[in-house]
Amino acid sequence: MENKPVRTRFAPSPTGYLHVGGIRTALFAWLVARQAGGKFILRFEDTDKKREVAGAREHLILSLKSLGLTYDEGPDIGGPLGPYTQSERLTHYQTWAEKLVAAGRAYADPYTPEEVEAFRQEARTKKQPFLFRNHRPENPPAWDGTKPLRFKSDPKPYQWHDEVMGDLHSGPEVIDDFVLIKSDGYPTYNFAHVVDDYEMEITHIIRGQEFIASQPNYLNLYEALEIERPLIATMPHILGPDGKKKLSKRDGAKDVLDYLRDGFLPETLISFIATLGWNDGTEQEIFSREELIEKFSLGRVQKSGAKFDEQRLLWMNGVRIREMPLGDLYEHTKDFWQEEAEQSSDDYKKQVLSLVQERLKYFGELPQLTQFFFTDLPVNPELWQTHKQLKKLEPSEIKSLLEQAKATIADSDFSTDDLTSRLNSLLETTGQKPAVLFSIIRIATTQAPASPGLADTLHVLGKETSLRRIDAMLAAL
RNA sequence: GGCCCCUUCGUCUAGUGGUCCAGGACGUCAGGUUCUCAUCCUGAAGAUCGCGGGUUCGACUCCCGCAGGGGUCACCA
8 A cells, every 4th residue: 555656436337327426426536536646547337237227328428527527547548457347347357256266265156036035034024134144055056157156254343444434343243245246247346346446456445325334345355355455435425405315316316417507617516516525624615626636635524414505506606607707708608598699799798798797606597687688578567567666656757757768878879888977967867766767777678677787788788779678668658 | 123324503514622602604684885686795693512421620522321314234336
């Protein structure tokens, strides 16, 4: 373990998409590798043919790439210690399995699945944990590949260090004769990952909490295989909305790619997921990718699970959007404008964007925020009839004020400054409060319940559109 | 049921014996910023630190017990 180059891995099974819980394991492994200047490896654990989902591999790869979690070795790009797909490594497992058989540390399981199930049921009715080794056969048949190969365990207590959980321990009662190679010839996760991590020279195993209970079995296997084990770091689960059970696809956990499609920035997702259970000990709330690489440490990862809070994600993304230079921001919004906006110039859209930048939380809400900049909305009487100042006025008064507004605006060059000063002097000549006068003009020109500041909005809308909409409103009053 | 892990404001968290009758952030509420929405600023409410015992001059911090929650006990990962 002395000064080996750091190599971490993310080893999903291609059974579906990645939600925030899954991506976090990947993120932390990636951070550990990048921080140490080591390698981050992707490995597909496809030893369960039944659960495999078509297209999942591409989807997983896309998810990692979209978030910028680049890997140095993997199924699609290869590497010196491949292949990186378990189904292509069957001979490796075979070799190690034979070694165990030869050493008397593995044996063929002679029972039928039904018989094993009966043992299991028996244990369950007795409310006892199921241990296969209680049924370990006296004279097992030779292993010919048609029966599962089981590990002949050596039950003993263990204590070990976990980079996140601290010092853990267990008794001999949790050690069992688990299956190494299934009757279909594929290895189990329990066996395959140990072999692969060793052969791929992995230095840190970073995985979810569900593996903590089987860790002693792995420790036992490392001994039988006579290989050194990597460092272990067990991540707490991210909890679903109920705050109890771990986040799962069944409960509607979203695909991380969906967040990207909704218009959340990859940087936000990275920062948000990292700080869900990790902080650097200061009061910093948002971290850039570079800061995370620099400051992350497994030792400061929370031991308890954390609930996923979308409100916080929304806030964080809003902060990032507001900080972003307009040009960069515009690049990111390319796919999110409404259809009608396609006819508008980049320059016009940039102006619109700068007006909504501070109220944008994610790009998916761009159309609803900017709709009136691109289309004339129908006159909506409800807007002034429910307005708490305007509803007290007669339509004739509104009409009169709007006509005066139209007159002064018509003479404007439509620069923001000129519009501002004209609107201000109109306030004086009419003796009206902004709440009344500005609201009338704003409603007339946008027909929207909310919009950016009036002068800015008029300036971007332009003279022609502004006057046309005022006329439409006048006609409706 | 056995074993293992976890437990600070609604949420994410700071906190490693005294500086904590517990700090920050999100959210909420109130006020301010020439109209709306948002931003920004200010302020407020919000955790007897799961409970009960110890140890100590002193405990959120150490020890013991309990409770609650979670994980696991597959030829799934």
